[in-house]
Amino acid sequence: SQQGEEDPQALSIQEGENATMNCSYKTSINNLQWYRQNSGRGLVHLILIRSNEREKHSGRLRVTLDTSKKSSSLLITASRAADTASYFCATDGQGGSEKLVFGKGTKLTVNP
Amino acid sequence: DAGITQSPRHKVTETGTPVTLRCHQTENHRYMYWYRQDPGHGLRLIHYSYGVKDTDKGEVSDGYSVSRSKTEDFLLTLESATSSQTSVYFCAISEGRYSYEQYFGPGTRLTVT
Numbered sequence: 193s194q195q196g197e198e199d200p201q202a203l204s205i206q207e208g209e210n211a212t213m214n215c216s217y218k219t220s221i222n223n224l225q226w227y228r229q230n231s232g233r234g235l236v237h238l239i240l241i242r243s244n245e246r247e248k249h250s251g252r253l254r255v256t257l258d259t260s261k262k263s264s265s266l267l268i269t270a271s272r273a274a275d276t277a278s279y280f281c282a283t284d285g286q287g288g289s290e291k292l293v294f295g296k297g298t299k300l301t302v303n304p
Numbered sequence: 305d306a307g308i309t310q311s312p313r314h315k316v317t318e319t320g321t322p323v324t325l326r327c328h329q330t331e332n333h334r335y336m337y338w339y340r341q342d343p344g345h346g347l348r349l350i351h352y353s354y355g356v357k358d359t360d361k362g363e364v365s366d367g368y369s370v371s372r373s374k375t376e377d378f379l380l381t382l383e384s385a386t387s388s389q390t391s392v393y394f395c396a397i398s399e400g401r402y403s404y405e406q407y408f409g410p411g412t413r414l415t416v417t
Contacts, residue, residue, distance in 0.1 A: 223403055234394055234408030235347070242403075280347065284403075291362060292406060294339075296346035 196224070196281040196295035204301040211268040213298040215281030216261075224257060224264050225282045225292065235280065238266075271302045307331050308409040310395050316415045323382040325412050327395030329375075335398045336378040337406065338362075338370060340391040347394070353378055385416045 199214045215224070223242045227235040241248045241257045241264065248255045254267040268275055278299045282292040307330030317323050327336060337352040339362075349362030351370040359370050367389060369381045382389055395409040 225405060232411075234410050235396075235406075237405035237407070240403075240405060284401075291337075291349055291352065293349075293363075294347040296344070 196283050196293060198279070198281055198295045198298040200298060201296070202299045202301070204303065205271060207271060207273055207302055207304050209271055209302075211271050211275070211300055211302070213266045213279050213300070215264045215266070215295055217264075217281075217283050218262065220259075221283045223284060224255075226253075226255060226264075226266050227280045227282060227294075229278045229280065229297070231277070238279075268300075271300075273302050273304045276300060276302045308395060308397055308407060310393075310409040310412050312412060313410065314413045316417060317385050318417055319386060320384050323385050323414065323416075325380045325393055325395075325414070327378045327380070327409060329378075329397050331397060331407070332375060333397040333399050333407075334375075335400065335404075336372065337396040337398075338368075338378065338380045339394045339396065340364065340389075341394060341411075342391050350380065350393075382414075385414075387416050390414060390416045 196215045196217045205211050223240055225240045226238040228238055229235045239250050239255050241255050252269045257264045278297040280294050280297045282294045309328045311326045338350040339347045341347050348364045350368050351362055353359045353372040371379045393412045396406040398404040398406045
């Protein structure tokens, strides 16, 4: 069963705007990761945030984690057409298994 | 880019035939994974390996088997392909367990007619 659930399922914005995607999960985690997938390609790792971290930055990406609400958000600032992709959150399973469990993704479209 | 290749990249096969997909890595990573991606389901884990000859089942393992006789190769076999196994299959690798990022291959699009 899915651990992470992204919201919204689809998001369409104009170039230069910020894009925010959310991920909710059900059980306790050790860390949460965000991945990007361009159409027809494999997933690419963006950022990993550990359960004892609240916020992490990487370039134009900002990830927050609220373990009390079991939720995370991915903010992309000053979006570009090249950011058009699907974005997935992934969590380690309950009890810290070797396996990552991926959500169904948010499809982001950035219009030029 | 991490050195992961998948072969074949595209395959069309008939129901009931066996199919083997290959994942090859040049990174010497310990962990290797097979996922399938379907609309509405996201990415689901089929099987994974945590070392040579060490494998375990994922969420959707029925109808699939795997083998890993060398660190660099992880094979996924559909013993008797069914139309429900039409999907895009991704291989991934990682250095360690869940605390490590996974690197994904380019995918194999499999169609079972």
